Amino acid sequence: MSDASDELSQMRENYTAGAFRRSDLRHCPLEQFSEWMKEVQSAEIIEPNACTLATSSIAGSPSTRSVLLKGIENGYFLFFTNFGSRKARELKENPQAVMHFPWWGMQRQATVEGLVDRLDEDSAEEYFHSRPLESRLGAWASRQSEVIDSRESLENAFEEVAERFGENPPKPSFWGGFRLKPETLEFWQGRTGRLHDRFRYSRTTENEWKIERLSP
Numbered sequence: 001m002s003d004a005s006d007e008l009s010q011m012r013e014n015y016t017a018g019a020f021r022r023s024d025l026r027h028c029p030l031e032q033f034s035e036w037m038k039e040v041q042s043a044e045i046i047e048p049n050a051c052t053l054a055t056s057s058i059a060g061s062p063s064t065r066s067v068l069l070k071g072i073e074n075g076y077f078l079f080f081t082n083f084g085s086r087k088a089r090e091l092k093e094n095p096q097a098v099m100h101f102p103w104w105g106m107q108r109q110a111t112v113e114g115l116v117d118r119l120d121e122d123s124a125e126e127y128f129h130s131r132p133l134e135s136r137l138g139a140w141a142s143r144q145s146e147v148i149d150s151r152e153s154l155e156n157a158f159e160e161v162a163e164r165f166g167e168n169p170p171k172p173s174f175w176g177g178f179r180l181k182p183e184t185l186e187f188w189q190g191r192t193g194r195l196h197d198r199f200r201y202s203r204t205t206e207n208e209w210k211i212e213r214l215s216p
């Protein structure tokens with residue numbers, strides 16, 4: 001094996017941050033998620049609301065990328081993107097998705113699985129107009145996930161939309177929000193000896209939550 005492989009095989013972290021017990025669990029997984037999110041924020045973990053969003057084509061080939069969780073409303077997890085992007089195209093043909101929150105700095109992760117649909121336009125408008133001007137113009141300039149010939153053409157597109165819309169760009173029709181309705185949420189806390197604590201909440205047919213401990 002190469003030096004890099006030797007180093008990789010020796011890399012390991014001992015998870016000693018603490019236990020996560022059944023008695024620590026909130027009855028509602030959304031409250032549990034919010035509690036962990038607050039703790040992650042307090043720990044000053046970078047981009048606490050960034051997660052990996054996994055989607056899949058109808059043929060079953062998966063893809064992942066980071067997105068920012070921008071709210072939890074009425075039990076839905078919200079994120080925003082370009083409707084022409086690969087993720088949006090895949091969600092249109094297959095609404096099943098996973099959001100994985102990699103809070104490694106706290107020896108934790110949370111995984112949220114469910115079905116995704118589009119957020120209503122009014123809420124997307126509201127969020128769009130809360131963004132900094134550069135981000136709003138950037139949404140217009142980017143044909144997200146498409147091949148472009150150069151950085152220059154992207155910057156030219158940005159200049160054009162800046163000239164066209166000035167200080168007040170409207171929300172592009174090709175940009176907006178999605179919302180994931182959680183069916184399962186898993187909370188993972190690293191422990192010593194790889195005997196990690198894992199709890200999974202699953203939505204029941206009565207719209208309640210079943211809680212199970214999973215083997216690490």
Ligand SMILES: Cc1cc2nc3c(=O)[nH]c(=O)nc-3n(C[C@H](O)[C@H](O)[C@H](O)COP(=O)(O)O)c2cc1C
Pocket residue numbers: 047050063064065066067068069079080081082085086087088144145
């Ligand atoms: C920390 C972080 C946060 C991101 N947040 C978003 C986001 O909220 N929405 C988005 O469309 N892209 C976001 N991106 C860019 C995506 O990861 C990705 O490159 C882009 O959405 C295109 O993905 P796709 O081609 O798989 O659709 C983010 C990237 C990083 C690193």
